[in-house]
Amino acid sequence: MSKKDKVFTVKVRxxxxxxxxxxxxxxxxxxxxxxxxxxxxGYNPAEVVKPEACVGCLMCTQMCPDLAIxxxxx
Amino acid sequence: MELINKWPxxxxxxxxxxxxxxxxxxxxxxxxxxxxxEMDLGKKAYLVCPAxxxxxxxxxxxxxxxxxxxxxxxxxxxxxxxxxxxLFVISYQGDGDLSAIGTAExxxxxxxxxxxxxxxxxxxxYGMTGGQMAPTSLIGQSTTTSPxxxxxxxxxxxxxxxxxxxxxxxVVYAERVSVSSPAGVKKTKKAIRNAFETQQEGLGYSIVExxxxxxxxxxxxxxxSCKWIDEEMVKEYKPGLLTDKREEKRKEKG
Numbered sequence: 001m002s003k004k005d006k007v008f009t010v011k012v013r014x015x016x017x018x019x020x021x022x023x024x025x026x027x028x029x030x031x032x033x034x035x036x037x038x039x040x041x042g043y044n045p046a047e048v049v050k051p052e053a054c055v056g057c058l059m060c061t062q063m064c065p066d067l068a069i070x071x072x073x074x
Numbered sequence: 075m076e077l078i079n080k081w082p083x084x085x086x087x088x089x090x091x092x093x094x095x096x097x098x099x100x101x102x103x104x105x106x107x108x109x110x111x112e113m114d115l116g117k118k119a120y121l122v123c124p125a126x127x128x129x130x131x132x133x134x135x136x137x138x139x140x141x142x143x144x145x146x147x148x149x150x151x152x153x154x155x156x157x158x159x160x161l162f163v164i165s166y167q168g169d170g171d172l173s174a175i176g177t178a179e180x181x182x183x184x185x186x187x188x189x190x191x192x193x194x195x196x197x198x199x200y201g202m203t204g205g206q207m208a209p210t211s212l213i214g215q216s217t218t219t220s221p222x223x224x225x226x227x228x229x230x231x232x233x234x235x236x237x238x239x240x241x242x243x244x245v246v247y248a249e250r251v252s253v254s255s256p257a258g259v260k261k262t263k264k265a266i267r268n269a270f271e272t273q274q275e276g277l278g279y280s281i282v283e284x285x286x287x288x289x290x291x292x293x294x295x296x297x298x299s300c301k302w303i304d305e306e307m308v309k310e311y312k313p314g315l316l317t318d319k320r321e322e323k324r325k326e327k328g
Contacts, residue, residue: 009075020096020289020296026256043095061079062256065100066091072075 008056009072010048016068017045023060023069029053032060082107084116084136091134096296098253098286099128102195105263106164107135109270120154120161122147126168127201145176148183151190162273163190169210170200173235180235184279187244191269192281194236197288198307205291209233212310217291232310236283240316246278246323248316252285254303261313268320277323285311 010031017039023046024032031054035047045068054071061069081087085107093099110116119137123129125144132139142150147165155163172180172194183190199217200206207217207224210232214223240248249265252258262284269280285307287299294302 008078016090018095022096022296022300025297025300041090056078058079059256062259063101065093065095065097065104067081067085067100067104069079071078073078074075 006056006073008054009074010051010054010060011070011072012046012048013068013070014045014047015040016066017043018066018068019043019045020065021046022063022065026059026063028057028059029055083111084119086134086136089134092130093127094288094290096287096289096299097127098197098284098288099131099195101253101259102166102193102262102266102284102286103131103134105259105266106166106193109263109267110137110162113267113270113274115162115270115274118160118162120163122151122154122163122165124165124167124171125202126171128166128168128195129202131166145171145174146179147171147176148188148190148192149179151192152183152186152188155188155190159189162270164270165190165192167192167194168201169194169196169198170203170208173233174209177235181239184239184245184281185242187242187246187278189273189276189278190280191266191273192279193266193269194281194283195286196283196311197286197291198232199288199291201288201291205288210235210311212306234311236281236316239279239281242279243319244279245281245317246319247272247280248282249318250283250285250311250313250316252303252308252313254285254287254300258313268318272320275320275324277320277327283311285313 033049151165206219251262272280289299
């Protein structure tokens with residue numbers, strides 16, 4: 001399987017996200033967006049809106065100060 | 075499904091940090107924990123926490139951490155390293171801690187060339203106490219104690235402490251980086267790795283200054299704070315390698 005065909009799954013740990021929006025800003029594929037629902041801490045966490053667009057570059061996890069994003073391959 | 079970005083072993087899991095949204099401390103904590111795992115140093119790591127926002131860092135790290143009095147991080151690190159040279163000693167300090175109240179300790183530990191690593195988080199304000207002006211604040215920067223902007227006639231000029239210590243013969247590695255973009259985060263990790271290797275090889279003092287966003291006290295959103303670092307802060311604090319004497323020191327040691 002070439003790298004192109006790889007499928008990546010992004011998960012946001014809702015209750016760990018503080019809604020800073022850095023992952024949304026630095027995701028070039030616009031996979032993430034701010035959720036309209038509040039989490040346990042009262043923030044609008046990031047949520048995955050375009051899961052199929054993820055290329056697994058890990059820019060979001062590099063920038064996340066709260067380790068709230070998990071990226072799975074396959 | 076396989077998790078790509080594995081949780082660093084020495085970072086406590088399932089703990090929500092007290093840091094504000096978009097704070098750079100979280101990123102640097104992760105980098106330190108990842109490097110200790112990658113370099114297999116976690117078992118002998120000994121982190122000295124500052125007074126400042128990172129005062130509660132022991133809640134997030136899963137290795138030995140000690141708390142220091144305000145500004146005395148490098149003094150405690152010196153004691154720990156001299157008493158037990160097998161320890162891997164890191165002093166984690168902010169700008170109010172390292173370059174204001176701790177100037178004497180910082181300069182003298184650097185001048186002695188202690189074999190320790192210093193991670194210096196520079197956000198140009200006193201974060202924990204509510205955004206007062208720090209020695210590192212930029213000219214014209216508005217803070218709670220300089221609402222009209224820092225005036226050089228009254229308050230002096232931003233203090234470049236890393237540039238000062240980089241001139242000392244005992245300081246083997248000094249670099250300034252920023253965590254305002256993914257590229258900057260990668261450079262930060264590389265710089266801190268180099269600093270850790272310097273101590274591991276026993277070459278001497280290493281310091282990495284990290285320009286880090288403080289959205290709450292800068293009164294900006296996290297994305298704007300990153301842009302402010304890239305546009306304004308880098309003009310005063312230019313990222314890059316300040317000194318690298320590792321090769322000379324290796325030759326000296328033979």
